[in-house]
Amino acid sequence: MTDETGEPAGGNPSEPTADTDANDVEETTNSFSLASFYDICETQGRPILTAGTVATALGTSHEAANAALDRLADDGDVTRLSVEADPVVWYPSELDDPRARERVVIFPKRREIVVDQPQQFTRAQLSQFAHLAETTGDGGYRYVVRPEDVWQAPHDTLDGLRRTIRQALGERNDTLEDWIESQWDRARQFRLTTHPDGYTVLEAQSPEIMGNVARPLLDEEQVHAPISETEDWVREGSEAAIKRELYEAGYPVQDDRELDGGDPLDLELTVSLRDYQRTWVERFDDQGAGVLVGPPGSGKTVAAMGAMERVGGETLVLVPSRDLARQWADALAADTTLDPAQIGQYHGGQKEIRPVTIATYQIAGMDRHRSLFDDREWGLTIFDEVHHVPSDVYRRATHLQSRYRLGLSASPIREDERQAEIFTLVGPPIGTDWDALFDAGFVAEPELEIRYVPWADEAGNAHAAADGRERYRIAAENPAKIHEVRTLLAAHPSGQALIFVEYLDQGRELSDALSIPFLSGETPHHERQRLLEAFRAGERQQLIVSRVGDEGLDLPTADLAIIASGLGGSRRQGTQRAGRTMRPAGGALVYVLATRGSREEDFARRQLQHLGRKGISVREHTVDRPDEADSAEESGA
Incomplete structure (x- = not known):
C-alpha cells in the first residue's frame, strides 16, 4: 500500500520483491x-x-x-x-556542513546578488532569473537581475519563479521580489497573434497599455489601423520592427502567431546530448525561439541538431561563410540520420534548395534569391554566429518566417551595444554558466596570459612619429613579436599551436620567419581544407591564421593559441580566439602579445576582461628586452 507520492504507507522501504526487475x-x-x-x-x-x-x-x-x-x-x-x-x-x-553553505548578500536597490563559493545547484537556480556579471579568483560570484532575465525566466507561473528565487537566496526579499513581479507583468502585456483571416494582430492586455505605450510608438509603416481598443492590424513584414520597438520600451512581445511549419522532416541524432544540451533543447522547445549561448567547444551545433530533431520540420540554416556551410553539411551527414541528398547548400559555390538548406546570410538577404526561401515553408530557422544579425546586411535574412527560430553564439555581445536586437529578431538567450561546464569537465578552462612585448628600436621610432590608426598598426606589427612567438613555440615543442594575426603583411612575415603556413582569406578553399585537415590529424603542428579564422571557419582546437595582433577588435573576437583551446582534455594556454607602451596594453585588458568575468583566470607578464635578459643572466639574477 502506498500514498499518493508512491511512498510506502508506513515503516521502512521494503526490500526488492521477486517481481522487481x-x-x-x-x-x-x-x-x-x-x-x-x-x-x-x-x-x-x-x-x-x-x-x-x-x-x-x-x-x-x-x-x-x-x-x-x-x-x-x-x-x-x-x-x-x-x-x-x-x-x-x-x-x-x-x-x-555549515562551512560549505554559500554566503549570499543581496543588494535589492541595485538588483545585485553576491554569492561566496556557490554550489552548482545554487548557480543553476540563480541562472533562471539573474545574469552572471563576473566572478573572482577566490570564488565570488556577482549576479545582476536585469529585466530581460525576468522576461525569459523558464517558469509558467510567478509562484514558481518566486520559489526558485527564495530557494537560491535562502530568504525572502520583498523589494527584489516586487520589482521582479513588475517585470513579469510587463512581459505579458503584448502578444502577436494570427487573425482567422490570416493577417497578424498586435494584442494588448488593456486599452490603457495599448493607448499609452504601443500606439504612441508605432506608426503607419508598422500597423494599418486599430481593430478594437486592445487590437491593431499589423502590416505584413513589420512584426520584427514592432517587437524591437516595444522591447526597447521595456515591453517584450510574446509571439503566438500560427506560422506554417512546413513539410515534416524525419531525422534522429546519432550522438548523445549532454545533460545541459538537453536542457537547452527543452527550453527552446518550450519557448519556440531562443539563442543558445555557450563557450566554444560546448556543443551548440549538436544541440541545434537536437532542436531540429525535436521540431521535425524542414530547416533553413544561415551562416556567415561558405566554409561554415560546408562544415554544417558535413556535421549533419555525420551526426544525424539525414541522407546527404536531403542536405543542400546555397551560396556562391553551389545553389541547392533541399529539406535542410544551409545558406549564407548575404545570399538569403538578396532580393533576387530571397523569393526562393520565402516560397518554402520552414519549420525551423537556425542563425549561426547570431551576433551578426543586427547589422544592416545580415538582418534582412531575419525577415524570413518560420515557426521556430534558433540562434547560436559563443558571445552575443556587440561593441555597438545592439545585442538587444538579437533577442528581438531571433529569441531570448538560453545558456549555461561557463563555470558549470568547466567544473563538469565538458569544456576546459584555458590559462590566459597577456605578455607585454618591448619595442624593436626601429618600430618604436616609427610609432613615435606616427599618429592615429597608423600608430595602432605599427604596434600590432612590432617585429619584436616574431622573436616572442618563436620563444613561446620553443617553450611548447610538443603542442599544436594556432597563431592569430590581424594584418596580412604580418602573417606573411611570421610565415617566412618561422616556416609556418599562413591561412587567410586569400588562401584557396582547397588549400585551406588541406591545411586544416592536416592540423586536425596531427600531421601539422602549427598554423598562422588571419581574421578569417575568428568565425568564418570551424578551426580545430589547439593546445596553444598565440594572439600576435588584433587587440583592437571586439570582446567577441577575444572569446572566439581563446575558445580555440577550450576542450575537455585541459592544459591549454592562450598568450596575448601586446606592445609595451602602446594602446595595445589597454586593448588587451579590455578584451580579456570579458573572459575574466566568465570565470577564466587572466595573468600578466612583462617580457624583457633581449639585452635586458642577457644582462640579468650575466649578473646571476
Missing part, C-alpha cells in the same frame, strides 16, 4: 548521479527528495530509485534522514 535496479543505480539528483531537486523546487519522487521523475520502480539513492549515500554525496512525515528523505551531504 533486477536489470531496472542495476541500470538506474549505475546511471543515477548527484547531478541527476540536483536535476530532480530543481524540478521539484526543493533540495530534499523521497525515493518515490525520484522513481516518478525517472519513470522507474521505487526499489530501483531506493537502490540508486543508497549508492549515492554510500558514496557520501547524499544523506539519509528518517522523519515522521516521510519514512526516509534524502538531501545533499554538503548541506550538513
Whole structure:
C-alpha cells in the first residue's frame, strides 16, 4: 500500500520483491548521479527528495530509485534522514556542513546578488532569473537581475519563479521580489497573434497599455489601423520592427502567431546530448525561439541538431561563410540520420534548395534569391554566429518566417551595444554558466596570459612619429613579436599551436620567419581544407591564421593559441580566439602579445576582461628586452 507520492504507507522501504526487475535496479543505480539528483531537486523546487519522487521523475520502480539513492549515500554525496512525515528523505551531504553553505548578500536597490563559493545547484537556480556579471579568483560570484532575465525566466507561473528565487537566496526579499513581479507583468502585456483571416494582430492586455505605450510608438509603416481598443492590424513584414520597438520600451512581445511549419522532416541524432544540451533543447522547445549561448567547444551545433530533431520540420540554416556551410553539411551527414541528398547548400559555390538548406546570410538577404526561401515553408530557422544579425546586411535574412527560430553564439555581445536586437529578431538567450561546464569537465578552462612585448628600436621610432590608426598598426606589427612567438613555440615543442594575426603583411612575415603556413582569406578553399585537415590529424603542428579564422571557419582546437595582433577588435573576437583551446582534455594556454607602451596594453585588458568575468583566470607578464635578459643572466639574477 502506498500514498499518493508512491511512498510506502508506513515503516521502512521494503526490500526488492521477486517481481522487481533486477536489470531496472542495476541500470538506474549505475546511471543515477548527484547531478541527476540536483536535476530532480530543481524540478521539484526543493533540495530534499523521497525515493518515490525520484522513481516518478525517472519513470522507474521505487526499489530501483531506493537502490540508486543508497549508492549515492554510500558514496557520501547524499544523506539519509528518517522523519515522521516521510519514512526516509534524502538531501545533499554538503548541506550538513555549515562551512560549505554559500554566503549570499543581496543588494535589492541595485538588483545585485553576491554569492561566496556557490554550489552548482545554487548557480543553476540563480541562472533562471539573474545574469552572471563576473566572478573572482577566490570564488565570488556577482549576479545582476536585469529585466530581460525576468522576461525569459523558464517558469509558467510567478509562484514558481518566486520559489526558485527564495530557494537560491535562502530568504525572502520583498523589494527584489516586487520589482521582479513588475517585470513579469510587463512581459505579458503584448502578444502577436494570427487573425482567422490570416493577417497578424498586435494584442494588448488593456486599452490603457495599448493607448499609452504601443500606439504612441508605432506608426503607419508598422500597423494599418486599430481593430478594437486592445487590437491593431499589423502590416505584413513589420512584426520584427514592432517587437524591437516595444522591447526597447521595456515591453517584450510574446509571439503566438500560427506560422506554417512546413513539410515534416524525419531525422534522429546519432550522438548523445549532454545533460545541459538537453536542457537547452527543452527550453527552446518550450519557448519556440531562443539563442543558445555557450563557450566554444560546448556543443551548440549538436544541440541545434537536437532542436531540429525535436521540431521535425524542414530547416533553413544561415551562416556567415561558405566554409561554415560546408562544415554544417558535413556535421549533419555525420551526426544525424539525414541522407546527404536531403542536405543542400546555397551560396556562391553551389545553389541547392533541399529539406535542410544551409545558406549564407548575404545570399538569403538578396532580393533576387530571397523569393526562393520565402516560397518554402520552414519549420525551423537556425542563425549561426547570431551576433551578426543586427547589422544592416545580415538582418534582412531575419525577415524570413518560420515557426521556430534558433540562434547560436559563443558571445552575443556587440561593441555597438545592439545585442538587444538579437533577442528581438531571433529569441531570448538560453545558456549555461561557463563555470558549470568547466567544473563538469565538458569544456576546459584555458590559462590566459597577456605578455607585454618591448619595442624593436626601429618600430618604436616609427610609432613615435606616427599618429592615429597608423600608430595602432605599427604596434600590432612590432617585429619584436616574431622573436616572442618563436620563444613561446620553443617553450611548447610538443603542442599544436594556432597563431592569430590581424594584418596580412604580418602573417606573411611570421610565415617566412618561422616556416609556418599562413591561412587567410586569400588562401584557396582547397588549400585551406588541406591545411586544416592536416592540423586536425596531427600531421601539422602549427598554423598562422588571419581574421578569417575568428568565425568564418570551424578551426580545430589547439593546445596553444598565440594572439600576435588584433587587440583592437571586439570582446567577441577575444572569446572566439581563446575558445580555440577550450576542450575537455585541459592544459591549454592562450598568450596575448601586446606592445609595451602602446594602446595595445589597454586593448588587451579590455578584451580579456570579458573572459575574466566568465570565470577564466587572466595573468600578466612583462617580457624583457633581449639585452635586458642577457644582462640579468650575466649578473646571476
